Amino acid sequence: xxxxxLALLFxxxxxxxxxxxxxxxxxxxxxxxxx
Amino acid sequence: xxxxLGRQSxxxxxxxxxIDGKVDVTPKEDGQIDPAQxxxxxxxxxxxxxxxxxxxxxxxxxxxxxxxxxxxxxxxSFAIASNDLLKAVEPLADSPAAxxxxxxxxxxxxxKKKTAASAPLKLLILDVQRKE
Numbered sequence: 571x572x573x574x575x576l577a578l579l580f581x582x583x584x585x586x587x588x589x590x591x592x593x594x595x596x597x598x599x600x601x602x603x604x605x
Numbered sequence: 606x607x608x609x610l611g612r613q614s615x616x617x618x619x620x621x622x623x624i625d626g627k628v629d630v631t632p633k634e635d636g637q638i639d640p641a642q643x644x645x646x647x648x649x650x651x652x653x654x655x656x657x658x659x660x661x662x663x664x665x666x667x668x669x670x671x672x673x674x675x676x677x678x679x680x681x682s683f684a685i686a687s688n689d690l691l692k693a694v695e696p697l698a699d700s701p702a703a704x705x706x707x708x709x710x711x712x713x714x715x716x717k718k719k720t721a722a723s724a725p726l727k728l729l730i731l732d733v734q735r736k737e
Contacts, residue, residue, distance in 0.1 A: 593636020593677055595705070596660040597643060599628040602653040602713075604606065604621070 606650040613646050615639065626655075636662075637678065640710050641726055657711040658731070667698040675706055675728055683710065683728040690730040707732040 610619045610630060615638030618631040628647070632638040640659060647654050663677035665685075673691060676682040685691055685708075694704055708728040 593663070594632050594638050594640070594659060594661045595636065597630040597632070597638070597640060598658045599630070599643075599647065599654050600656040601606075601626050601628055601647060602655050604623060604626055604652050 606647060606652050609646050609650040610643060613638075613642055616643075637681075639681075644711060644726075653713065654711065655713045656709065657726075658707065659710050659728070660705065660707045660734070661728075662703055662705045664701065664703055665694050665697045665699075673698060675704075675708075683708075683726060686727045686729040688730060690733060693733055694730070705734040706730055707734060 606628075607619050607621050610616060610628070615632050615635070616630060617633045618629075620629040620631075621627075622629075630638075630643060640657060644654055644657060661675060661677050661683075663675045663682070666674050666676045666682065668674065673685045673695065674682040675685055694706070697704060706728070708730045710726045710728055
């Protein structure tokens with residue numbers, strides 16, 4: 571039973587990890603008037 | 606301007622190309638960076654931002670009014686402007702699936718010489734790079 575619970579926990583964890591890694595990866599700007 | 610941007614929180618690296626007027630900002634690994642703050646920092650250094658694009662990974666959320674947003678962290682999200690590409694990600698709303706989006710956060714309005722963005726930044730999806 572405990573093994574099943576651990577397996578379920580691992581499965582749920584692997585689903586939610588990508589969301590916790592959400593972030594801004596890159597920003598690019600085009601600017602005017604730069605010398 | 607490069608030093609000004611480099612001092613902003615969450616900025617790891619700034620690359621400036623004088624030839625084509627391009628500024629690339631690489632956030633720190635945690636990705637905790639505020640594009641609006643960068644926009645202000647550029648204006649404060651006396652340069653006009655014509656356009657700001659962002660690549661961000663997050664999940665699509667829908668508020669009570671039916672508006673969609675890209676949530677990149679628990680306390681940071683960007684409202685998504687309506688276009689055809691939004692329809693492609695709408696089914697992911699409020700699901701745990703993460704998506705990587707390239708989008709336009711800011712574009713200088715025609716005719717305006719130098720104005721800082723006063724309205725909240727809205728993300729116009731240009732490309733949906735990855736659904737997970």
